[in-house]
Amino acid sequence: MNARPPLLRVGPYQVDPPVVLAPMAGITNVAFRQLCRQYGAGLYVCEMVTTRALVERDPMTMHMITFNADEHPRSLQLYGVDPVNMAKAVRMIVDENLADHIDMNFGCPVPKVTRKGGGAALPYKRRLFGDIVRAAVRAAEPAGIPVTVKFRIGIDAEHLTYLDAGRIAEAEGAAWVALHGRTAAQRYSGQADWSAIARLKEAVTTIPVLGNGDIFSADDALRMVAETGCDGIVVGRGCLGRPWLFRDLAAAFAGQPVPEGPSLGGVAAVLHQHAELLIDHLGADKGIRDLRKHMAWYLRGFPVGGDLRRSFAMVSSLAELEDLLAELPPEVPFPEDAEGPRGRQGSPAKVTLPHGWLDDPEDASVPVGAELMHSGG
Incomplete structure (x- = not known):
């Protein structure tokens, strides 16, 4: 199966193969990124940190954004719900040369995040979402730092947000968008809906669209590209305990045989x-x-x-x-039983939201108390 997408770039940086390590809390620290990077090129994103924790120089957060001297480009993911704090955090990154690429998290389904209106809940508020993306892009522009945006299909099956989110991020200057093919209500259960990635690719035409969800092997990656037309893939749980997956992905995208798993x-x-x-x-x-x-x-x-x-x-x-x-x-x-889904899956659940959150998608007010969650990301 030869389904290699066109050359992927983020700002001035070439991402070849078109593979991104998804930020995972407690996983994608500098140690794990170094381990994965030795198996192939691509983009390896640091653990998510909150804008407020960064601006306040929380000691744990400052340690979390450690990069190796040879790590390039340095990719950092920010979580934020307030355009003002987002701009402050990005200006800090620019002024202190803390990263070369900024990814923005609008996909977290964790209840403590969504109940404050953050993560996967936030794109429902279209104007606020646009304000946050715009604030980051404008603050990053003087340094030429590209800003990308990651989100989910929506809150639940009745409240899908991904097409609006993709168009808004594109209009506000995001360098690319990445879609995890699940709603917040699904968490990590069931199967990712790759057809949503294809629909987003049709709706967003001027920047790359990356696909995320259920990539546990090189064949999965090629199949996602073939089925959706996406410009690159984002790998999360698939590399847990298998950092050599990035070697397999590099081989597959180069049209070479995928190596055997290690003994x-x-x-x-x-x-x-x-x-x-x-x-x-x-x-x-x-x-x-x-x-x-x-x-x-x-x-x-x-x-x-x-x-x-x-x-x-x-x-x-x-x-x-x-x-x-x-x-x-x-x-x-290496056993066949080692293949397939891994990591947390959980069960679908009703998404906890702030009172009245669904009443007005045009409400641009910042959720109350959302950025109090700031202890080290």
């Missing part, structure tokens, strides 16, 4: 490298504790006994990790 020994080597990178970033204790969440993803499908899996999930030092890795039979080939 258990190869996975163990990647896991060990991930541990070292996290320790460099977070320190020995916190780095190893942060690695625990990745264990089940790395070991998925491999014949590893329950006791050993539990030991991995409770590992407390690099030396202990090395002892556990030595117990894994290195020759075991």
Whole structure:
């Protein structure tokens, strides 16, 4: 299947292959990005941070926006509900040279975000959404920093927002738009609706449209491009415990054979490298504790006994990790059971919104208290 889209660019930067690592809270820190980047080029986005936390220089937030010296372009995702704070945050990024590309998050389905009118709830307020995008684009223009926008299909099946959001972002100067093919109500359950990506591509004609949702293999990526005509793909949960997915995607988009998955020994080597990178970033204790969440993803499908899996999930030092890795039979080939969906899926649920949120989509007032959620992103 040869479905490579045209050359993808964001501002002055070429994104080749046309692959973007989606920001994931607690996952896409500098350690994980470095691990993924060694498998191929593309765009690797930092964890989301809030505009208010950045402007107030929250210590956790300032640590979260760490980039490697060789990481280029430096891509940072902002969450915000207030055009004034968005402009302040982007001017800070410009003035202090904190990033080369800014992505804006309007896709988060988490209740603590939507109940304040943020994330996937916000594009319903068309004027406010446009004001926020415009504020970011104008503040970034003097430095030539491109601003991109990511959103979902809508709040739920009765309140779809993606076509308006795409047109508004395009009109306000976004460099591209990316659509996760689910509503906020779906969270990560069920199947992503790729046909919505195709409809957005038809509606947004002057900037690239990227597709996101259910890309767990190189074949999924090629199929999404073929079915939707999108200009690039955004990968989130598909790379959890599988940073080599970016190698597979690079091969597929280049028309080359997709490599075999690594043996258990190869996975163990990647896991060990991930541990070292996290320790460099977070320190020995916190780095190893942060690695625990990745264990089940790395070991998925491999014949590893329950006791050993539990030991991995409770590992407390690099030396202990090395002892556990030595117990894994290195020759075991990559299993078919390791393929397919991974990460959180959850169940569909009614979206929690501010009182009266759906009454007037033209209301441009800033949601009350939405930016109080500012502890480190």
